[in-house]
Amino acid sequence: MPLSAWRLRLLIVSLLTVSFLGALDHTVVSTSLATITGDLGAVEQMSWVIVSYTLASTVLLPVIGKLADLIGARVVFLASLALFIVASLFCGLAQDITQLALARVAQGVGSAGLHLMPQTIVGEVTTPRERPKVMAMIGAAFPIAILVGPLAGGLITDAWGWRWVFWINIPVGLIALALAVIAVPHIAGRSGRRFDIAGALVLGVTVTAFVLAASWVSSEGLEAGIPLLIAAAVAVIGLVVFIAIELRVSEPVVPLRHFANRTVLVCIVLSTVIGVGLFSVVSYVPTYIQMAYRTSATVSGLVPIATVFGMLVSSLLTGWLASRSGRYRIYPIIGTAIAAVGLFIMSQLPAGLPLWVPMAAMALVGVGTGAFMNIIVAVAQSAASRSDTGSVTATLSLVRQVGSTTATAIVGGLIGVGVTLGLPASLDAATLTPSAVHAASAAVQSEVAVLYSSVMAPIFLGLAVTYALGVVAALLLPNGRLSDERDSAPLVEAEPAIA
Numbered sequence: 001m002p003l004s005a006w007r008l009r010l011l012i013v014s015l016l017t018v019s020f021l022g023a024l025d026h027t028v029v030s031t032s033l034a035t036i037t038g039d040l041g042a043v044e045q046m047s048w049v050i051v052s053y054t055l056a057s058t059v060l061l062p063v064i065g066k067l068a069d070l071i072g073a074r075v076v077f078l079a080s081l082a083l084f085i086v087a088s089l090f091c092g093l094a095q096d097i098t099q100l101a102l103a104r105v106a107q108g109v110g111s112a113g114l115h116l117m118p119q120t121i122v123g124e125v126t127t128p129r130e131r132p133k134v135m136a137m138i139g140a141a142f143p144i145a146i147l148v149g150p151l152a153g154g155l156i157t158d159a160w161g162w163r164w165v166f167w168i169n170i171p172v173g174l175i176a177l178a179l180a181v182i183a184v185p186h187i188a189g190r191s192g193r194r195f196d197i198a199g200a201l202v203l204g205v206t207v208t209a210f211v212l213a214a215s216w217v218s219s220e221g222l223e224a225g226i227p228l229l230i231a232a233a234v235a236v237i238g239l240v241v242f243i244a245i246e247l248r249v250s251e252p253v254v255p256l257r258h259f260a261n262r263t264v265l266v267c268i269v270l271s272t273v274i275g276v277g278l279f280s281v282v283s284y285v286p287t288y289i290q291m292a293y294r295t296s297a298t299v300s301g302l303v304p305i306a307t308v309f310g311m312l313v314s315s316l317l318t319g320w321l322a323s324r325s326g327r328y329r330i331y332p333i334i335g336t337a338i339a340a341v342g343l344f345i346m347s348q349l350p351a352g353l354p355l356w357v358p359m360a361a362m363a364l365v366g367v368g369t370g371a372f373m374n375i376i377v378a379v380a381q382s383a384a385s386r387s388d389t390g391s392v393t394a395t396l397s398l399v400r401q402v403g404s405t406t407a408t409a410i411v412g413g414l415i416g417v418g419v420t421l422g423l424p425a426s427l428d429a430a431t432l433t434p435s436a437v438h439a440a441s442a443a444v445q446s447e448v449a450v451l452y453s454s455v456m457a458p459i460f461l462g463l464a465v466t467y468a469l470g471v472v473a474a475l476l477l478p479n480g481r482l483s484d485e486r487d488s489a490p491l492v493e494a495e496p497a498i499a
Contacts, residue, residue, distance in 0.1 A: 003125055003126075003185065007183065007185075008125075008126075008134075010179070010182065010183040011121075011125070011183040011184060011185075012134060012137055012138065013179065013183070014176065014179035014180045014182075014183040014184065015118035015121065015122065015138050015180075015183075015184075016118075016137060016138050016140070016141055017172075017175070017176040017179060018077075018081060018114050018117075018118060018176045018180060019114065019115070019118050019138050019139070019141035019142070020141035020144065020145055021084075021114060021169060021172055021173060021176055022084070022111045022114030022115050022141075023115070023141045023142045023144075023145035023146075023149075024145040024148070024149050024152070025084075025088075025107070025111060025169065026111075026145065026149070027145050027146055027149025027150055027153070028145075028149045028150070028152050028153035028156070028165055029049065029050075029053075029153060029165060029166075032153045032154070032156070032157040032162045032165045033049060033050070035157055035162045036049060036100070036162045036165075037049065037097065039162065040094070040095075040096055040097050040100065041096075041097075042096070042097035048097060048101045049097075049100060049101065049104060051211075051215060052101040052102075052104040052105045052108065053104040053105070053107060053108040053111070054108065054211070054405075055105075055108065055207075055208055055211055055212075056104070056105045056106070056107075056108030056109045056111075056112070057108040057109070057111045057112040057115070057401075058112075058207055058211060058398070058401045058402070058405070059203075059204045059207045059208055060108070060109050060112040060113075060204075061112050061115075061116060061394045061397050061398045061401070062200070062203060062253050062254050062391065062394045062395065062398055063200045063203075063204075063253060064076060064080065064112050064113050064116055064117070064390075064394065065116055065120065065390040065391045065392075065393055065394025065395070065397075066195065066196070066200075066251075066253045066254075066390060066391050066394070067195070067390070068116075068117065068120050068389075068390030069387060069388060069389065069390040069391055070195060070251070072186070072187045072188055073117055073120045073121050073124055073184075073187045073389075073390060074121070074184045074185065074186055074187050076113055076117055076390075077113060077117035077118075077120075077121060077180065077184060078177070078180060078181065078184070079113070080109075080110045080111075080112070080113020080114055080117060081110065081113070081114060081173060081176060081177050081180060082110075082177065083106060083107075083109060083110035083113070084107060084110030084111060084113075084114060084169065084173060085110075085169065085170055085173040085174065085177070086106070087103050087104075087106035087107035087109075087110055088107060088166045088167065088169035088170055088173065089166075089167065089170060090103040090106070091103040091104060091107060091166035092163035092164070092165075092166040092167040093163075107166075115397065116390075116393060116394055116397055118138050119135060119138070119377055119381075119393050120389055120390045120393045121184060121187065122134050122135055122138065123377075123378070123381035123389040123393060124187045124386070124389055125185060125187070127482075127483065127484055128378065128381075128382035128482040128483045128484075129323055129326050129482045129483060129484045130323055131323070131377075131378035131381065131382070131482070132318070132319040132320075132322035132323045132328065132374065132375050132378045132482070133319045133320050133322070133323035133324075134319075134323075135319060135374040135375075135377060135378050136315045136316050136318070136319025136320065136374050137316070137319070139315055139319075139373070139374040140312055140315065140316060143308040143309070143311050143312040143315075143370075144312065146304070146308045147305060147308055147309075150301075153165055156168060194249075194250065194251055195251065195253075196245070196246075196249050196251055196252050196253040198245050198249070199242060199245045199246055199249060199252055199253040199254070200253045202238055202241050202242045202245060203238075203242050203253060203254065205234065205238050206234070206235055206238030206239055206241075206242055207398075207402065209231045209232070209234035209235040209238060210231075210235040210402065210405075210406075211402075211405050212231045213228055213231035213232045213235060214405045214406050214408070214409035215405075215409065216228045216231065217409045217410070217413055242254075243256070253391070254391065254394075254395055254398075255388060255391055255392075258384065258388070258391070258392055258395055261383055261384065262476070262478060263379060263380065263383035263477065263478050263480075264380045264383050264384055264392060266473050266474070266476055266477045267376040267377070267379055267380035267383075267396060267477075268380070268395060268396060268399055269470070269473040270332055270336070270372060270376050270470055270473055270474060271376060271377075271396040271397075271399050271400040271403075272399045272400060272403040273336065273403075273466055273467060273469065273470035273473070274369055274373055274400055274403075275399070275400035275401060275402070275403030275404035275405075275407065276403040276404065276406070276407040276463070276466050277339065277343070277365075277369075277407075277463045277466040277467045277470070278307075278339070278365060278366075278369050278463075279400070279403075279404035279407075279408070280403075280404050280406075280407030280408040280410075280411050280463070281407075281408075281411055281459065281460075281463055282304055282307060283408070284411060284412070284415060284456075285300075285303055285304055285307075285362065286300040286301055286303065286304060287300075287434065288452055288456050289303050289355070289358065290434040291434060291437060291448055291449060291451075291452040292351050292449045292452040292453050292456070293351070293352075293353075293355055293358070293449070294437075294438065294445055294449060295355065299355065302355065302359055303355075303358055303359050303362050304362070306359040306360070306362055306363040306366065307362040307363060307365055307366035308366060309363070309366065310362075310363040310364070310365070310366030310367040310370065311366035311367070311369055311370035311373070312366075312370065313367070313370070314335070314366065314367040314368070314369075314370030314371045315370035315371070315373060315374055318331045318335075318370070318371045318372070318375060319374055319375065322375050322378075322482070323482075325481075326481035326482040326483075326484075327481055327482075328375050328378075328379050328477075328480075328481075328482060329474070329477050329478075329479050329480070331371045331372045331375050332371070332372035332375065332376060332470070332473075332474035332477060333471060333474040333475060333477075334368075334371060335367075335368045335369065335370070335371030335372040335474075336368060336372070336467045336468070336470035336471045336473075336474050337368070337467075337471050338364055338365075338367055338368030338371065339364065339365045339367075339368030339369050339467045339470075340368070340464045340465075340467035340468045340470070340471065341364060341368075341464075342361045342362060342363070342364030342365035342367075342368060343361075343365055343460050343461070343463045343464035343467060344460070344461065344464040345361040345364070346358060346361045346362065346365075346456075346460040346464075347456075347457045347458070347459075347460035347461035347464060348457070349361070349453065350453060351446075351449040351450050351452070351453040352449065368467070372474075376396065377393060377396055378482070379477075379482070380392050380393070380396055381393060382482055382483070411459055414455070414458075414459055415455055415456070415459070418451075418454075418455035419451065419452070419455055422451045422454070422455070423448070423451065424444050424447050424448065426440065426444055427440065427444065427448070
């Protein structure tokens with residue numbers, strides 16, 4: 001039964017609140033990280049605060065998506081939110097880095113549900129035509145969290161202490177939980193089907209090994225040695241074993257039939273393009289701006305803000321347009337092309353230009369990405385069986401996260417090697433900071449600015465090529481129209497062209 005207009009509005013408010021809560025936790029902790037690890041006496045183990053959370057939230061995505069299909073999205077959603085609230089309490093109570101890392105694992109598991117279930121619930125309770133608009137509104141939580149998260153983390157840490165960075169989730173989470181209990185309708189699962197335990201375990205090991213290998217490459221390069229080789233080997237072998245398992249079981253945790261569906265496959269490729277093309281480089285852009293444009297850390301933040309703002313506006317606009325017309329194919333085609341142009345411009349910028357130039361170029365990347373990042377989720381859900389809504393949504397999220405992790409490691413390694421080889425003799429790569437460069441002579445600053453521009457240029461160009469490949473993929477997306485009927489064929493083929 002379709003939801004009333006009032007119930008749908010309440011559902012959107014509930015899902016937006018929960019999505020914002022989950023997205024904010026990704027960004028708010030980063031500002032307080034040095035304070036947290038310093039207070040716990042574990043600065044050298046700082047990465048585990050992030051890695052434990054990221055690993056758990058990535059590995060559990062397909063499991064949570066499949067559970068939603070089997071037992072119902074509402075149950076999984078409420079359980080994930082409750083786990084996130086409890087884990088936030090224990091994060092704030094942690095007395096050492098081990099306790100914090102374990103609590104962050106639980107928080108990451110809950111966060112995976114907070115990220116995935118709102119999209120899954122929208123796919124279950126709305127018509128295909130409504131989904132782009134609703135998902136764009138809920139998806140606005142992510143760019144907003146990127147904008148306010150670092151500032152909020154710093155203010156909370158300075159005013160109340162770092163433990164409140166986690167404890168602030170409790171009152172907000174309880175409000176979100178009360179809204180969710182009222183607003184989220186019952187969604188029937190397919191109880192009685194066997195869960196793919198073997199596939200889930202093998203996939204968990206495979207993704208864990210893959211993420212660890214990518215992290216080690218990013219931080220240590222080939223010097224990671226034997227642990228890196230072992231992790232890479234486990235990831236490769238695990239992938240082969242996982243595919244063999246999924247081909248044999250009746251209810252695979254990641255149904256391989258998704259990859260046989262042309263529409264879903266193109267959406268998976270486009271989701272990977274977003275992870276590789278944008279998410280992999282956005283964290284390195286502020287440092288690049290500080291070095292190449294000789295700005296402060298505060299001013300350098302204007303460039304990613306321009307990217308995120310472009311993404312937010314574009315996502316809301318294209319979501320509304322797609323829901324109004326039912327047409328969707330044009331948005332990933334135009335979006336990938338715009339993002340490719342933005343990254344190509346970034347690759348051609350010489351050092352010393354006004355700051356508004358890279359801001360405008362990266363805003364194009366944000367506009368292009370936002371044009372299709374939520375639409376492809378709605379389209380993939382509409383092309384898949386309703387019984388696979390959770391798993392297909394999880395698959396898109398998983399490939400985006402894995403693509404981002406892999407590309408981030410590669411980009412970080414390339415920047416590290418390039419800067420180290422070309423750095424002036426008066427500066428030490430091991431202790432290189434923007435403040436050290438800004439304190440050097442004008443000649444050295446100019447040399448570093450040119451160096452960073454030359455190192456980043458081929459990286460931006462490579463990411464532009466990634467989006468260009470996304471244009472090709474988007475052109476292969478079948479032309480169709482999203483249906484107005486909740487239980488009918490989700491994608492209605494477009495009318496034949498008139499000769």
